[in-house]
Amino acid sequence: MPGITVRPSASPGTGSGDVHVQRFAVAYEYAVHFTRGLFRPANPALADALAGREPHRRHRFLAVLEEGLAACRPDLPDAITAYAAHHAGRIEAVAPPEIVPGGEAAKNDPALVETLQRRLHALGIDRHSYVVAIGGGALLDLVGYAAATAHRGVRLVRVPTTVLAQNDSGVGVKNAVNAFGVKNFLGTFAPPHAVLNDFDLLASLPRRERVAGLAEAVKVALIRDAGFFRWLEDEAGALARFEPGPAQAMIRRCAELHMRHIASGGDPFEAGSARPLDFGHWAAHRLEMLTRHALRHGEAVAVGIALDARYSVLAGLLAPGAETRVCALLDRLGLRPWHPALRLAGPDGRPALLSGLRDFREHLGGELTVTLLADIGRGVEVHAIDEGLVCSAVGWLEAREAHREAGETGEASR
Numbered sequence: 139m140p141g142i143t144v145r146p147s148a149s150p151g152t153g154s155g156d157v158h159v160q161r162f163a164v165a166y167e168y169a170v171h172f173t174r175g176l177f178r179p180a181n182p183a184l185a186d187a188l189a190g191r192e193p194h195r196r197h198r199f200l201a202v203l204e205e206g207l208a209a210c211r212p213d214l215p216d217a218i219t220a221y222a223a224h225h226a227g228r229i230e231a232v233a234p235p236e237i238v239p240g241g242e243a244a245k246n247d248p249a250l251v252e253t254l255q256r257r258l259h260a261l262g263i264d265r266h267s268y269v270v271a272i273g274g275g276a277l278l279d280l281v282g283y284a285a286a287t288a289h290r291g292v293r294l295v296r297v298p299t300t301v302l303a304q305n306d307s308g309v310g311v312k313n314a315v316n317a318f319g320v321k322n323f324l325g326t327f328a329p330p331h332a333v334l335n336d337f338d339l340l341a342s343l344p345r346r347e348r349v350a351g352l353a354e355a356v357k358v359a360l361i362r363d364a365g366f367f368r369w370l371e372d373e374a375g376a377l378a379r380f381e382p383g384p385a386q387a388m389i390r391r392c393a394e395l396h397m398r399h400i401a402s403g404g405d406p407f408e409a410g411s412a413r414p415l416d417f418g419h420w421a422a423h424r425l426e427m428l429t430r431h432a433l434r435h436g437e438a439v440a441v442g443i444a445l446d447a448r449y450s451v452l453a454g455l456l457a458p459g460a461e462t463r464v465c466a467l468l469d470r471l472g473l474r475p476w477h478p479a480l481r482l483a484g485p486d487g488r489p490a491l492l493s494g495l496r497d498f499r500e501h502l503g504g505e506l507t508v509t510l511l512a513d514i515g516r517g518v519e520v521h522a523i524d525e526g527l528v529c530s531a532v533g534w535l536e537a538r539e540a541h542r543e544a545g546e547t548g549e550a551s552r
């Protein structure tokens with residue numbers, strides 16, 4: 139119940155006085171739309187997202203469009219301006235779309251946050267105006283951070299344009315930029331006003347990026363939904379080819395599972411030490427750094443998933459054979475459950491991978507909490523990781539890869 143309760147000090151007689159405890163809760167609600175042709179004038183989704191809750195006034199917005207996407211889709215800036223003109227009774231574009239660099243490099247550039255904030259200031263974007271961020275997960279993180287810190291938070295509508303951003307990062311409540319050499323060091327928890335997932339925007343996405351986004355679906359299926367995992371196995375060929383029906387179903391289900399976790403997991407702003415949606419991620423984050431982002435996030439997650447699945451077997455948590463099934467699915471999706479960076483040594487001669495565990499704990503603070511697998515579809519949390527078993531799991535993945543390569547070479551020479 140909201141209100142103030144007054145209770146005596148826990149240390150009576152020390153002169154510390156009484157304590158007034160303030161309590162209130164803020165309810166968040168945002169819609170995630172699954173649509174196509176978002177900027178076609180006849181599609182009401184964007185105008186509804188901006189004007190839906192307050193239909194009696196005109197809503198100002200600035201679109202911020204990722205440079206890489208604008209290069210592939212030079213029609214988009216004009217389409218957005220024309221869309222606003224068509225819906226001029228309800229929405230107003232305060233300027234032509236702002237074109238901003240995206241990708242991880244953008245999150246590493248502190249000047250970009252300030253440039254964006256200056257622009258929001260110059261255009262008079264206030265707490266009742268909107269920023270509509272259109273791009274991949276990195277661009278959404280960057281623009282989301284600039285929007286969340288301008289006026290202590292202006293309204294943000296996300297239009298994710300990668301598979302990973304549509305099925306995972308874009309539907310969540312976080313934003314961040316990298317600072318002081320640390321990924322996501324500066325950021326906020328700031329739920330968006332709405333998320334608009336347009337499947338057509340994925341048409342220009344390179345195949346490698348599409349496949350990388352499938353890793354998050356495997357991840358969330360493994361910790362939450364055995365039926366979804368079996369479905370991914372059944373549809374693996376179609377998903378690897380990114381056939382529209384299965385690809386859209388995959389994005390929708392994966393996004394739903396992420397949203398459900400945020401709403402019902404009991405810790406939407408990650409105050410505790412557990413982060414089940416980061417299954418496979420302690421190794422993934424480290425591999426991204428070790429490869430200087432040559433490995434895409436989803437590709438690194440695929441390796442991390444395979445590693446933690448094998449580790450789960452070695453630790454006696456998961457039935458042997460399940461990890462083989464996980465790796466076989468990753469193979470069929472076009473994700474490689476191995477990377478040579480798993481074998482890199484750190485300055486102290488120990489496997490460089492292992493410091494990923496320390497980084498993982500430091501980012502969250504508190505006790506080390508890693509999600510592993512108790513079954514396909516069921517995650518389990520542990521608070522200690524045996525480094526010897528991690529090395530054994532790496533060895534297993536390496537042997538499997540060598541075997542697979544030998545098989546391929548054998549087949550090719552036959």
Ligand SMILES: NC(=O)c1ccc[n+]([C@@H]2O[C@H](COP(=O)([O-])OP(=O)(O)OC[C@H]3O[C@@H](n4cnc5c(N)ncnc54)[C@H](O)[C@@H]3O)[C@@H](O)[C@H]2O)c1
Pocket residue numbers: 204205206207210240241242245273274275276277279299300301302303306307308310311312313314339340341342343344347435436
């Ligand atoms: N906020 C969160 O909760 C959260 C969660 C997971 C990941 N993330 C972040 O998301 C980022 C990764 O996001 P990502 O995988 O979407 O990659 P990305 O944003 O780096 O985009 C990948 C590449 O695709 C290009 N691109 C984007 N959309 C395109 C399109 N439709 N057509 C052609 N090219 C396009 C980009 O220019 C970029 O080169 C990381 O920075 C990660 O930290 C955030």
Ligand SMILES: [Zn+2]
Pocket residue numbers: 306354419435439
């Ligand atoms: Zn991820």
